[in-house]
Amino acid sequence: MKPTIKDTIVVDRNVGTALRMLEKRMSELQLSDGKDMLETVKADYQLMVDCFERGIHDPKGDEVYRAMLRRTYRLYNTVRLASIVNRRGSFTQSKAIADKISKQEDSILSTLEGYVQDCAMASLYDENEQKAAIRKVNAVHQQYIERLFNFILVSGQWNDDTASFYLSMIQSPTIDQNDALIMISAITIALLTVFDANKWLALSRIYENGNPVSLRQRALVGMMLGLPGEERVLFPEVESALKRVFSNDDARRELVELQMQMYYCSHAEADSAEIQRDIMPTLIKNNNLKITPLSIEEKEDSLDDILDSGSADRNMEELETKMKKMADMQKSGSDIYFGGFSHMKRFSFFYQISNWFAPFYLDHPDVANALDKAGDGFIRNIAAHGSFCDSDLYSFVLALSAISNRLPDDVKEMMSNKSLAVMPPDVGVDTPAYIRRLYLQDLYRFFMLYQGRKDFVNPFVNADGVAGSGRFFFFGNEVMLGAIKAEYVDIERFFYKHKQYELVVGLASMRVGASNEANMEEMSLLGGSYLKLGLYSDAYDTFKALVDKGCNNASVLKGLADALFMLRRYDESAEVYTRLILENGETKNWIICQSVALVNSGRVKEGLPGLYKIDYEENGGNLVVRRAIAWGYLMDAKPEEAEKIYDKLIEGNDATEADLLNVGYTKWILHKTKDAVGYLKSYAESLAAANRNIFDDFMADKNVLELNGIKSYELKLMVDVLGVL
Incomplete structure (x- = not known):
């Protein structure tokens, strides 16, 4: 693929070619911005070429050429901005306003x-x-x-x-x-x-x-x-500034907090969907106000309240539970107001781009006019004590003024009470964390809701619009490696907790590549993330390297055993589980894993006793153990015993897709072909969405099928009967 102008400058570091490409681009786009800069850089570069041709050696030639690259990159950005202004409506409008x-x-x-x-x-x-x-x-x-x-x-x-x-x-x-x-x-x-x-x-x-x-x-x-991307190599002063700025503990702590806050902010839409789905129905059901096109009215007592005196208490208890859940979400960093206020950004106020970032103040012209209609007592209290970002405060005031003449008298009286108290947020309003959180919410609303948002680079999504994978993930920028050290593990631990395993892999693998800077805990988090992502060979390599370095704690051994198990190296997996139990004591989960590994390795007689013991202790209530025992029966060529367990699993409400496959195997082995086909077809249909094929499962489980008398050719016949190929 033909290199871009940016790649020619940043990757190839070729000033001459880049200047020719830029001159051609400017001519094609008929751009006047940057013409003087182009001529100046071209002249200086030509002088450098002439000196080289004459055999004049410049002892500072490297330094001069690097400076030329920087100037060429600045020219490239000048051309790029001019192109953006010409092609994107929001920037064209901004240029027209700026010219005034x-x-x-x-x-x-x-x-x-x-x-x-x-x-x-x-x-x-x-x-x-x-x-x-x-x-x-x-x-x-x-x-x-x-x-x-x-x-x-x-x-x-x-x-x-x-x-x-x-x-x-x-x-x-x-x-x-x-x-x-x-x-x-x-x-x-x-x-x-x-x-x-x-x-x-x-x-x-x-x-x-x-x-x-x-x-x-x-x-x-x-x-x-x-932060710069690949162009960071041209601007070493950025890395130097990062090292200087974050040389103290307080600044690095704020940096870690900011990364976490940006993650929460990037998931505001998902949090909003959860609130709409799980919380708002309860709040609406228990709301005693009815909104009509012309006014807001109090509801009459419902028939439930009259006939069932306990319904009010139950409703209140449910309401309190949902309110607590929403408060907990907010306390953890979630943007709980985005969904509600996202529909209130259509006022003309938000046509002016600067208003999206304006700190809320009562003398703002649009606010002052709105307060003439709605009164300012309630608004002053909300602004002083409510945990709303500035953008939402403006929305609230504008929306309130629009309906102020339709509010019930008792609501107006309540809002005019200047002593009305709003519960303050748990975190102090003057703390850096609180100030950052609200500003991030302002930014998020702009990039997600501004009418010309498609013209801007949204840092909270990637190029495909996927949330949680944009430029907000600044710890993943390699320029940070020289400035931040120990704090990486805090971020990796945070992302692992929130099941963002791709981000953990990105960070930890980057650190491993940078002179093997990742520490033992990071390597363990990396291995665990590989496991969660199904990258079992990478997980094995990571945990094996830790064990070889003498790191034998329980989580590392467990990770190694799990990786071996998923790679179907059952004998080795069982050995590591045995070591894990000997060195750290027994747990039910470890005994189950060890027993299943033994069963899958063919050592059924060694594996089943541990499962029997746990099954007895839990009175058959542990379905994981029941499944493991049933599989052990198949590995021991006792399909009749396995059938009894699988039939009960299928009859219950806790049946899994794997149960469908395994009960299908059991019926097949017992020559109950019609039943087998039914179960296997249901399982095959469940695979279609994942673009998988049941024949892969047949091949993976070929050994257990052959142990029970199923021949290789029968696998192909069953696939044809199922009609899935």
Whole structure:
């Protein structure tokens, strides 16, 4: 496949070819942006070629060529951004809005500082004039900040001076902090669109310096989402900054927390579906308000409440259980409000892109107008004590103002009570973790719900739109390897707990490849993940390497035994289980595994006694043991005994697909062919969705079938009878 321009620069490191490709691309797209840069880089490169041709040796030639590669990559990003602006509607619109702003840095700074001064002056007016003056100032400023956001979004590659200007301005106490926060978000979205080392370094400095916690946490999120990919090799200063910034324990702890929070955020849709499916029906059933097209009314007492005096108590108990479950989800980090507020992002307020990232404040022009209708007592309490992200607070206010004239009088009275208390969240509202969580929710809502979302790089999904596998997984970026060490195992342990085994494999295998940095616990998590993913040979190699290094704890031995079992190396598996039991004592699960391994290895007489003992102790209630005994009977060529157990399993409600296969085997062996065909056909149909074939099972179990008199040719006949090939 023909290499891309990016690959030519980053992988092949070929300046000359990349410049020719860029010149051709710019001509094809009729782009004017970057033409001057192209001519300058071409001239400098040609000078380098001429010097080489004349035999002039430059002792700093490597350094000069690396610098040329960086400049070529900056040109590539300039061309790429220009192409995006031309082809994607949201960016075309942003460019049109950005063109209305003065691009002079002094003008930008003076306008932002002037807003703070104007607000201070407006507050000095008397009560009658003050409200109108403040509204006028905020209305003008809102238009400006929208233009500034779009200007940053479509700004090209920053030079050192531009980066220094924005860094100084964002950290300046003379501008409004909300403006600084919005600018950080604009830099973040710009970084996600096209990487820019100077923008990224500006964010790293904001986080590193002693800025207010809200600025630092928003910058941290932008840093991690905006990490470079393969181009990191051109910008060693990024890795150097990471090492410096995360050289202390507190910063690394925040980094681990952020990775976990991003995972929870990326699964907001799945959490929302669970709430809609398992919790909301109960809440709606027990809700005493009825929403009509024109108003909200109280329901009359139901017939259940009149005839069954205990129904209210049962309903309340169910309601409390569901509410507790939702509270537990929120406490663990889930975004429980996404589903509810996802339908409230169609107000014109959200047409302005900067509003998605604006911290909630009551003087925002749209909020001020809404509060004139709905009153501000309830809203102030919600804003101060509710655990809603800013985007949802804006949605709430706008939605409330839209229906305020249709609310029942008692609801209006309740909402006008300024002493109304809302339960605060468990975590302090000023903590870094809480601030990050709500900001991540703002980001997630933008990327999932903004009308032009398809124009942007969504960090919470991959290129195919699959949740939980996008750029949010920043620990999987190799640039992190030089900055973070011990914390990797914390993340791997977290992802293993949440059954994200592919992510564990990605992290741990990357660490193994990087000078074998993975420790024993990471290797164990890697082996366990291989097992869960069905990569049994890899699991065996991983656990065997641990045992060879002298790591013989129970989890490692268990992993090795399980891997051997799944590889059908039953004799070896039984030996490891025996060692596991001798060194760590007996457990029922280990005895079962050892016994099944012995049975499958053909040592039925050694394996069945352990199963009999557990079956007796549990009075036949352990279905895993019952299945193992039935399989042992087949391995011992006693199909009549196996049939008795399988028949009972099939009759119960706990029958599995494997039971269908095995009872089919048993009937087949006993020449009850009609019954066998019925069971095996049901099993074969269950395989169709997984694109598997029953003949594979026949071949895997060929030894036990042959032990019971089934010939090889009969396997093929049965497949034809089933009609599955």
